[in-house]
Amino acid sequence: MAVTKTPVRTPLKALRGMEDILPADQPYWQALQAAAVRVAQLFGYRLMETPVLEMVEVFQRAVGEETDIVSKEMYIFEDRGGRTVALRPEGTAPVVRAYFAGSLDQGPQPARLFYLEPMYRYDRPQAGRYRQLHQFGLEAIGEASPYIDVEVIEVAWHWYELLGLRGISLQINSLGDAVCRPRFREALRQHYRPHLSEMCAECRQRFERNPLRLLDCKKESCEPLQAGAPSSLDFLCEPCSQAFAAVKEGLRTARIPFALNEHLVRGLDYYTRTVFEFWHSSLSGAQNALGAGGRYDGLAEEMGFKPVPGIGFALGLDRTLLVLKAQGSPPVAPEPVQILPAAAEQLRTAVQFARSLRAGGIATQVDYSQRSLKGKMRQATQALVVCLIGPDEEREGTVKVRDMRRSVEESVPRAEAPARVAHILALASRPA
Numbered sequence: 001m002a003v004t005k006t007p008v009r010t011p012l013k014a015l016r017g018m019e020d021i022l023p024a025d026q027p028y029w030q031a032l033q034a035a036a037v038r039v040a041q042l043f044g045y046r047l048m049e050t051p052v053l054e055m056v057e058v059f060q061r062a063v064g065e066e067t068d069i070v071s072k073e074m075y076i077f078e079d080r081g082g083r084t085v086a087l088r089p090e091g092t093a094p095v096v097r098a099y100f101a102g103s104l105d106q107g108p109q110p111a112r113l114f115y116l117e118p119m120y121r122y123d124r125p126q127a128g129r130y131r132q133l134h135q136f137g138l139e140a141i142g143e144a145s146p147y148i149d150v151e152v153i154e155v156a157w158h159w160y161e162l163l164g165l166r167g168i169s170l171q172i173n174s175l176g177d178a179v180c181r182p183r184f185r186e187a188l189r190q191h192y193r194p195h196l197s198e199m200c201a202e203c204r205q206r207f208e209r210n211p212l213r214l215l216d217c218k219k220e221s222c223e224p225l226q227a228g229a230p231s232s233l234d235f236l237c238e239p240c241s242q243a244f245a246a247v248k249e250g251l252r253t254a255r256i257p258f259a260l261n262e263h264l265v266r267g268l269d270y271y272t273r274t275v276f277e278f279w280h281s282s283l284s285g286a287q288n289a290l291g292a293g294g295r296y297d298g299l300a301e302e303m304g305f306k307p308v309p310g311i312g313f314a315l316g317l318d319r320t321l322l323v324l325k326a327q328g329s330p331p332v333a334p335e336p337v338q339i340l341p342a343a344a345e346q347l348r349t350a351v352q353f354a355r356s357l358r359a360g361g362i363a364t365q366v367d368y369s370q371r372s373l374k375g376k377m378r379q380a381t382q383a384l385v386v387c388l389i390g391p392d393e394e395r396e397g398t399v400k401v402r403d404m405r406r407s408v409e410e411s412v413p414r415a416e417a418p419a420r421v422a423h424i425l426a427l428a429s430r431p432a
């Protein structure tokens with residue numbers, strides 16, 4: 001009799017650079033996202049979502065055909081209707097497209113928008129560099145004042161502060177505008193021209209098409225040539241120079257420390273005037289940017305719309321999470337307040353009290369189990385606040401509110417307890 005063999009099936013794998021986010025990491029992701037929503041709303045920015053797929057031209061025209069993102073890293077394919085489409089590699093171009101498509105240009109200016117979305121880049125995967133990456137992005141479209149440059153940087157700074165991230169270095173520069181940048185470009189060509197034969201093939205192309213990117217090459221043949229290269233700041237026209245002075249002054253007033261980085265050019269072509277990056281020393285080499293952004297006053301016109309100024313940033317969630325973990329910081333989203341009734345007799349009061357906390361917007365859980373109070377406490381150690389209700393508290397109309405971080409406990413009248421709990425939570429969410 002013929003023996004039929006079951007075919008061997010190799011287990012299926014995820015695509016390289018596409019990471020699963022498992023339950024153990026969810027508290028971090030939720031904390032990063034919750035903090036983003038909180039700071040964005042604190043400054044009056046509204047959530048925006050755009051499709052994952054766009055016409056490829058949205059990025060070719062906006063980000064620039066010569067950039068690595070567009071020329072090497074975009075996921076492009078033909079859809080069933082024969083259109084060439086791209087998986088979104090970044091959020092600024094789609095948001096500008098949507099700003100006009102959704103008639104936001106007709107509403108109050110600037111439109112203050114933010115997004116929390118995955119992006120796709122066919123990058124070389126390694127720690128901190130993925131093919132599906134996640135960004136907290138924010139765009140202010142329709143305002144040219146340097147005050148908004150400071151505001152946008154301040155939102156990012158608040159986010160890092162709220163997360164308790166230490167050791168961030170803000171790098172800033174100004175790339176000038178259509179009036180003064182051509183002179184800077186020419187000066188760069190003059191600096192590099194005598195070295196053309198030593199430079200890598202890519203930089204020889206950049207020399208012709210996009211000399212600013214010469215300042216970004218990390219290759220051994222080209223990096224040393226950056227020393228002594230001209231600075232964009234020496235070529236700024238009067239309006240660009242005044243705007244940059246106002247941005248620096250605004251940052252000083254906001255007490256946000258920054259380093260002037262005359263060779264910061266960015267990997268996307270749409271930038272004008274202010275550009276910035278947030279660096280962290282724990283991230284290595286090419287991946288040291290935790291987040292970045294800048295002004296893009298010429299972008300709307302480049303995409304075929306009426307000219308409108310804009311500025312924004314995108315902060316990498318994946319890299320921020322790596323740094324938070326390396327720093328040993330626990331996820332910052334507070335665990336729900338735990339209500340522990342000493343015994344079944346106090347359950348009804350505990351449930352009622354939980355409702356009063358939730359009515360005030362405080363996330364709350366009740367322990368319904370029959371475990372001892374000690375056993376219940378053992379399970380509640382992650383919470384920032386624990387509320388105990390025993391026979392005495394039940395009779396006296398009080399609750400024992402325990403601040404778990406400071407190990408301080410006080411008996412509070414039940415009606416006043418929600419305010420007390422809210423106060424402890426507010427103190428705990430401030431960076432140390």
Ligand code: HAM
Nearest residue numbers: 090092129130133289290291292293294312313314316
């Ligand atoms: P970007 O510099 O291309 O800017 O990306 C912003 C941030 O996204 C980076 O600083 C980094 O943290 C993260 N990121 C980029 N690529 C990867 C990757 N392969 N893996 C993990 N994280 C990555 C933009 O995307 C612009 N749209 C920013 C902007 C908004 N400018 C004005 N408005």
